[in-house]
Amino acid sequence: MDYFLEKQKEYWTCPECGGIISVHTGLCSNCSKNYQHNMNMASAKDYDELLLLWEASVRSTHHFLTEDDIQYYKPLIRNEYFQTVELHLIKDGRTQQIVAFMGLSDDLIEMLFVHPAQQGKGYGKKLIEYAILKKNIRKVDVNEQNEQALRFYRNRGFEVIARDATDGQGKPYPILHMQLKPVRLRKAEIKDLPELRCVFEESVRTSCRKNYSPEQIDAWINRASPERWQELFSSDLQFIIAEETESFRITGFTSFNQQGYLHSMFLLPQFQEQGIATILLDHAENFAHRNHLPSLFAEVSLTAPSLL
Numbered sequence: 001m002d003y004f005l006e007k008q009k010e011y012w013t014c015p016e017c018g019g020i021i022s023v024h025t026g027l028c029s030n031c032s033k034n035y036q037h038n039m040n041m042a043s044a045k046d047y048d049e050l051l052l053l054w055e056a057s058v059r060s061t062h063h064f065l066t067e068d069d070i071q072y073y074k075p076l077i078r079n080e081y082f083q084t085v086e087l088h089l090i091k092d093g094r095t096q097q098i099v100a101f102m103g104l105s106d107d108l109i110e111m112l113f114v115h116p117a118q119q120g121k122g123y124g125k126k127l128i129e130y131a132i133l134k135k136n137i138r139k140v141d142v143n144e145q146n147e148q149a150l151r152f153y154r155n156r157g158f159e160v161i162a163r164d165a166t167d168g169q170g171k172p173y174p175i176l177h178m179q180l181k182p183v184r185l186r187k188a189e190i191k192d193l194p195e196l197r198c199v200f201e202e203s204v205r206t207s208c209r210k211n212y213s214p215e216q217i218d219a220w221i222n223r224a225s226p227e228r229w230q231e232l233f234s235s236d237l238q239f240i241i242a243e244e245t246e247s248f249r250i251t252g253f254t255s256f257n258q259q260g261y262l263h264s265m266f267l268l269p270q271f272q273e274q275g276i277a278t279i280l281l282d283h284a285e286n287f288a289h290r291n292h293l294p295s296l297f298a299e300v301s302l303t304a305p306s307l308l
Contacts, residue, residue, distance in 0.1 A: 021094065039130065042087035042101060049098050050089070051078045053115050060116035064145040064173065076169075085110045088130065090123050102127040109140040112149075128156055132180065133248065143167070144174035157184025157245065180245050183276060185283055188239035188253065193229055195250050196239070200224060203252075203266040211302040237263055240283055242276045254280040260288050262298035 012021045019030025027033070042050060054077055058070060065073075085103030092099050100123035103111040109131050114124050131137040140158060142149045158178040167173045188196065201221050208217060233239065237255045244251050252267035254277075262284055267277055288296050 015094070038093065039088055039090050039126065042082075042089045046087070046089060046098065047078055047082050050082065050087070050101055053098055053101065054111075054113050056116055057113040060119075061146055061148050062143065064143070069171070072169075081111070088127060090126065092118075099123055100127060102131065104131055104135060104137060107137060107139055109137055112140075124152060125156070128153075132156075132245075138180040138245070140178050142176050142178060144176050150176065153178055157181050157186065157243075182246070183242055183244050183251060183279070185279065186241050186243060188233075188241045190233065192239075192241060192250065193226075193233060196241075196253055197224070197226075197229060199250055199253060199268055200264075200266050202268055206269040207267075207272065208301060208303045232263075238287075240280060242267075242271075242280055244271075252276050252280060254284055256284045256287065256296065258291065260293040260296045262296050265298075265300075265304065 013019070014021055014028040014031060014033060016033055017028065017031040019028040021028050051074065055070065055074065058065065058073075081103070085105055087101060087103050089098050089101040091097065098115075099118040099121075100114040101112075102109065109128065112124060112127055128140075140153055142153060144150070144163070157180050159181050160176045161179045162177040164175040164177070165172070167175050201224075204217055204220055208220075212220070232255070236257045238257065239253055239255045241250050242252045243249065250268075251271040252265070254265045255263045257263065262281075265277060265280060284296055287293075
């Protein structure tokens, strides 16, 4: 632990002035130099470093490949594949070393690799969200035996639509063709709060008026002040969003905590009775199952049963 803390202190100390680098903004608190991890287009001068990252990542995650396989693919990756895709990379803002990269074709995420030492820091998520939101890409291919990657893409809203028994070189490594679902689930972020408030208010005003008076609805909505939303978002509640992937509008959300308390479930009126609430509830139930919770429990409105 002492070694870890010393290395972290070293990493987050500005080499220019000795100030502290913010983990949130990447800015030095003293000289304001920006060490943020930025995404850029790759060029031919990056190929050698990208290949080293590719090999480190493959050795960490592609345990089904043999040493002969890795040596077979290396020159193909370096001399052919890199040149046929649009390469985007993320560099460490402090060391300027490449920590992750992605290759895109016209309609497909062809490759995405994160250095083993940098996994779990959100780089893969940042790359794939860029591909989806900025490049309008909805498809990805993944090795069936790469279970870690398969879980990652499923968690980002992709589903398997087809399977090839071999890879593009005819080797016996099945390829799964995945596509973004019409509606996907994701964990809410602080930037989503204004839209969550709109979903909540529209859902209550439209869906609950048959069970509650206008005065009751006004009291319910007025109680959910911006400060209250911030308080809930900072609590132990996990907010999960249902997002349609055509325009990436939030269609509904739910929230629950580690004790199995289902705190909320709200849908926009036009997306009700389409199974979205059931998808959200299934996600909460799966969370309870994975965490060995005996049950989910909730205090619901009179309108809630009709949303499922």
